[in-house]
Amino acid sequence: MKAIVIREGGGPEVLKLEDVPDPVPADGEVLVKVEAAAVNHYDLTQRADPGDAVPLTPGVDAAGTRVDTGERVLVTGKQGAYAELLAAPAELVKPIPDSLDFGAAAALGVAYKTAWAALADGGLNRGDTLLVQAGSSGTGQAAIDIGRHLGATVYATASSSKHDRLREVGAEPLDYEDARLDGLGADVAFDPVGGRAFQRSLAALGRGGRIVTPGALDSPQVELNVWALIGTGSRGQDESCPRDAHDARRL
Numbered sequence: 001m002k003a004i005v006i007r008e009g010g011g012p013e014v015l016k017l018e019d020v021p022d023p024v025p026a027d028g029e030v031l032v033k034v035e036a037a038a039v040n041h042y043d044l045t046q047r048a049d050p051g052d053a054v055p056l057t058p059g060v061d062a063a064g065t066r067v068d069t070g071e072r073v074l075v076t077g078k079q080g081a082y083a084e085l086l087a088a089p090a091e092l093v094k095p096i097p098d099s100l101d102f103g104a105a106a107a108l109g110v111a112y113k114t115a116w117a118a119l120a121d122g123g124l125n126r127g128d129t130l131l132v133q134a135g136s137s138g139t140g141q142a143a144i145d146i147g148r149h150l151g152a153t154v155y156a157t158a159s160s161s162k163h164d165r166l167r168e169v170g171a172e173p174l175d176y177e178d179a180r181l182d183g184l185g186a187d188v189a190f191d192p193v194g195g196r197a198f199q200r201s202l203a204a205l206g207r208g209g210r211i212v213t214p215g216a217l218d219s220p221q222v223e224l225n226v227w228a229l230i231g232t233g234s235r236g237q238d239e240s241c242p243r244d245a246h247d248a249r250r251l
Helices: 041-048 102-106 109-121 138-149 160-168 197-204 226-234
Strands: 002-005 016-019 029-037 061-066 072-076 085-089 093-095 129-132 153-157 172-174 186-190 205-212
Touching: 029 072, 029 102, 061 102, 072 102, 072 109, 109 138, 109 186, 109 205, 129 138, 138 153, 138 186, 160 172, 186 197, 197 205
Parallel strands: 129 153, 129 186, 153 172, 186 205
Antiparallel strands: 002 016, 029 061, 029 085, 061 072, 072 093
16 A cells, blocks of 8 residues: 655655555454544644654555445544554544544544533533633644534634634634733633643633643743732632632632
């Protein structure tokens, strides 16, 4: 079969189309004919620095058909998606409806699993206000979609050229340095960016607000102003007890 193979780290030029042996599914695995594969941020990071894992075929999300039954499926969480065939554990293979094309299905895996897990940890509820940083990213668009599905009011940041896209997916667009972020009163801030954006996420939280993060597209090193963390929680409280554990912003 044909597959993309990486033999060294680098840019897109290190992705080489090669002939490789067909995978042989082990016990409990399913063989899938790949029709579409997703490009996740994880794939870009791995391509840039694969370490000692080379040679490898990247990609962890693919959509296609089961070779044994012809059923249309999504495979998520199995390395080697950039190939004509992929053998994956049966528990990682999920059926998809005929109404969903393969390209859209392949984009659902890592992005939606990541966003769903983060927002579930954040306790997002109907009627809440959700801030999504980097809203035009894969996980960002998934977070917007899930937030709207759960009945939240969604704001999202992106560069101004991407604001129309944010409106299309149902979020109120904001620039990364928008003054409206301060005091937004968000119940949950979904922040996959880190770096300078983290402080803006913190400033956007309301009482009892939570920040959830699946990683750092910018820098994993962030600054934390403790007064910003507890400030709104203590406002209006008895001066003898300036911090209220139930009202202070939570990470």
